[in-house]
Amino acid sequence: MLEIKDLKVSVDQKKILKGLSLKINKGEVHALMGPNGSGKSTLSYVLSGKDNYNIDEGSISFKNENLLNMDVDERANKGLFLAFQYPMEIPGVQTSFFLRTAINAKRKFLNLPELDALEFAKSLKTISEDLSIDPEILKRDLNLNYSGGEKKKQEILQLSMLNPDLAILDETDSGLDIDALRVVADGVNKFRSSDNAFLIITHYQRLLDYVKPDFVHIIADGNIVNSGDYSLAIELEEKGYEKMANV
Amino acid sequence: MKLQPLVDLLLNNNKIYEYISLNLTSRDPFSNPKIENYKYSQLNKLDYNKSLNNIYECDLEVKDNFINNYLLNKKIVEIDKKLLSWNFKGPDSALRLAALIKNPKLNIYDLDNFKENVCIIDISKYEDLNIEFNYSKKAKLSILLIDSDKNKNSNPRYISFNLSKDSEIEILSINLNKSISLLFYEFNLSDFSKVNVTTIQANNLHLRNEFYFNLQSNCSAKISGANFCNSGVNDNYSFMQHSNPNSSSREVFKSIVDKGAITNFQGKIYVDSIAQKTDGYQMSKSLLLDDISRCNNKPELEIYADDVKCSHGSTVSKIDNDLLYYFNSRGINSELAINILKKAFIKEILDSIETLPLRSVSDRIVSNFLS
Numbered sequence: 130m131l132e133i134k135d136l137k138v139s140v141d142q143k144k145i146l147k148g149l150s151l152k153i154n155k156g157e158v159h160a161l162m163g164p165n166g167s168g169k170s171t172l173s174y175v176l177s178g179k180d181n182y183n184i185d186e187g188s189i190s191f192k193n194e195n196l197l198n199m200d201v202d203e204r205a206n207k208g209l210f211l212a213f214q215y216p217m218e219i220p221g222v223q224t225s226f227f228l229r230t231a232i233n234a235k236r237k238f239l240n241l242p243e244l245d246a247l248e249f250a251k252s253l254k255t256i257s258e259d260l261s262i263d264p265e266i267l268k269r270d271l272n273l274n275y276s277g278g279e280k281k282k283q284e285i286l287q288l289s290m291l292n293p294d295l296a297i298l299d300e301t302d303s304g305l306d307i308d309a310l311r312v313v314a315d316g317v318n319k320f321r322s323s324d325n326a327f328l329i330i331t332h333y334q335r336l337l338d339y340v341k342p343d344f345v346h347i348i349a350d351g352n353i354v355n356s357g358d359y360s361l362a363i364e365l366e367e368k369g370y371e372k373m374a375n376v
Numbered sequence: 377m378k379l380q381p382l383v384d385l386l387l388n389n390n391k392i393y394e395y396i397s398l399n400l401t402s403r404d405p406f407s408n409p410k411i412e413n414y415k416y417s418q419l420n421k422l423d424y425n426k427s428l429n430n431i432y433e434c435d436l437e438v439k440d441n442f443i444n445n446y447l448l449n450k451k452i453v454e455i456d457k458k459l460l461s462w463n464f465k466g467p468d469s470a471l472r473l474a475a476l477i478k479n480p481k482l483n484i485y486d487l488d489n490f491k492e493n494v495c496i497i498d499i500s501k502y503e504d505l506n507i508e509f510n511y512s513k514k515a516k517l518s519i520l521l522i523d524s525d526k527n528k529n530s531n532p533r534y535i536s537f538n539l540s541k542d543s544e545i546e547i548l549s550i551n552l553n554k555s556i557s558l559l560f561y562e563f564n565l566s567d568f569s570k571v572n573v574t575t576i577q578a579n580n581l582h583l584r585n586e587f588y589f590n591l592q593s594n595c596s597a598k599i600s601g602a603n604f605c606n607s608g609v610n611d612n613y614s615f616m617q618h619s620n621p622n623s624s625s626r627e628v629f630k631s632i633v634d635k636g637a638i639t640n641f642q643g644k645i646y647v648d649s650i651a652q653k654t655d656g657y658q659m660s661k662s663l664l665l666d667d668i669s670r671c672n673n674k675p676e677l678e679i680y681a682d683d684v685k686c687s688h689g690s691t692v693s694k695i696d697n698d699l700l701y702y703f704n705s706r707g708i709n710s711e712l713a714i715n716i717l718k719k720a721f722i723k724e725i726l727d728s729i730e731t732l733p734l735r736s737v738s739d740r741i742v743s744n745f746l747s
């Protein structure tokens with residue numbers, strides 16, 4: 130699904146990723162953990178194609194194509210989804226309208242006809258109920274004055290509606306209350322299949338208790354310094370980053 | 377009570393042209409922001425060679441037809457002098473509304489397909505228009521002001537509304553597809569009256585709208601302006617005069633400027649020394665889409681009372697790259713995203729429209745030009 134080889138990335142001359150490699154296969158859930166400022170969000174931005182990140186070296190292939198040659202919207206339409214650590218507020222654009230536009234953009238890309246309003250409303254209703262999202266909120270402007278947790282849930286709603294092949298969750302669990310975390314985790318588990326894959330960026334083991342990862346990686350100073358299975362997350366919780374990064 | 381000598385001058389129809397040629401040519405168009413009276417664009421220096429059709433890829437025929445079809449499909453009530461002596465009690469609100477309007481030449485259209493009735497006034501039919509609104513039984517008159525004249529150069533027009541005590545009107549004024557158009561509006565609000573004006577200006581070359589409000593006590597005036605897909609120079613000027621206590625005014629003007637166009641907004645909130653407890657608000661926002669276009673926003677306050685609340689603000693912004701990235705990351709390409717963001721920018725103006733048919737007219741204009 131995704132193969133990152135020796136990726137070196139800098140912003141404004143500052144080196145952030147320093148030769149990172151990672152391979153994610155279909156059906157796998159990978160967790161990425163690491164101290165603040167180690168480059169987790171940078172990696173997710175580079176994968177989604179955000180401007181102003183210089184790829185100094187390395188390659189990324191996504192579904193056997195060169196990801197780095199694709200525009201941001203092309204990557205999304207080809208099945209890559211990033212749930213943002215800090216979702217944007219978009220005044221004047223209704224949440225449900227935004228969702229529908231995004232779905233139809235993808236359908237157009239795949240040469241499918243537009244989703245009719247009724248069908249859209251139906252699936253929106255089902256999925257937002259699953260995520261216990263208040264339907265009233267979908268009539269409001271996207272993320273505008275949403276609480277921190279509501280914004281995160283909104284990202285997962287978009288994820289579920291857009292049905293990506295690879296979903297990157299950047300600290301989706303931060304800011305969620307205990308019940309919401311459960312709901313979001315259930316949502317992810319429901320969506321998880323042998324055809325898609327996840328990269329879950331998190332600071333806390335709690336989310337990984339609900340969404341059991343196949344692999345756990347520790348990133349420090351722009352490199353993956355340790356990889357293992359779920360037990361690595363438990364060990365990390367006990368010992369902290371400082372020790373684990375040196376293993 | 378008249379607002380300014382300027383308006384008095386304008387009231388005398390013969391002098392309109394004189395006034396315009398006098399003033400509009402003798403001042404510099406926004407050449408120096410420090411000049412207090414920089415509001416007048418110098419019309420004789422404007423570039424008339426641009427063609428509207430060439431600048432915007434839009435089917436002007438369709439847009440003109442849209443208005444015409446919209447009107448012709450509806451029942452039309454032609455008002456003549458006889459109607460004025462009628463005493464309307466029946467439910468036909470178009471006729472009832474017609475009788476309230478003193479100018480016997482006015483055409484009133486009844487949009488009876490809609491829940492609410494709207495009176496459509498075609499300003500191209502009148503040299504100047506004076507509407508006295510004396511209806512105060514809690515009914516609201518909604519007016520759509522259009523200019524159906526196919527001639528791209530229209531004569532300057534003066535339109536005034538006098539609202540009696542307790543009366544309420546809502547107005548949507550649309551200016552489309554003009555090479556040159558100059559409009560002067562005056563609103564005189566008696567105690568406890570209310571006016572809500574929305575102005576939509578699209579696909580014009582050179583356009584200037586001036587709005588004069590005079591507020592007595594306990595009344596409320598609201599004006600919202602949207603300006604987009606214009607070329608050349610587009611001016612909006614507002615003068616909000618609070619003459620007596622306890623009135624409120626809200627002004628929001630938004631312009632989307634691109635393709636080398638210039639939009640200017642100058643607005644003053646004037647509060648008389650006896651107009652205590654005035655609540656005034658004014659905001660002008662521009663969305664600048666390229667480096668060759670320009671906008672000038674100039675808010676002004678002139679306050680002689682000491683117990684008032686007045687605020688004003690002005691912003692110029694570009695399309696936010698982070699917002700574009702968010703759209704892109706959801707598979708929406710930049711072109712579509714920018715269109716959505718333009719509409720989102722204008723939405724606040726459309727949301728100020730309360731009457732359903734007026735809202736649907738403006739929605740159609742926006743989707744015609746911004747998609």
Ligand SMILES: Nc1ncnc2c1ncn2[C@@H]1O[C@H](COP(=O)(O)OP(=O)(O)OP(=O)(O)O)[C@@H](O)[C@H]1O
Nearest residue numbers: 140141143145163164165166167168169170171172
């Ligand atoms: N645009 C930028 N300009 C300069 N430095 C940047 C920029 N973006 C990121 N950085 C720096 O790169 C480093 C990695 O940032 P990044 O956001 O990827 O960290 P992170 O691992 O996601 O941290 P956190 O756990 O706090 O979210 C940080 O030191 C940050 O200050």
Ligand SMILES: [Mg+2]
Nearest residue numbers: 169170171214
């Ligand atoms: Mg981060």
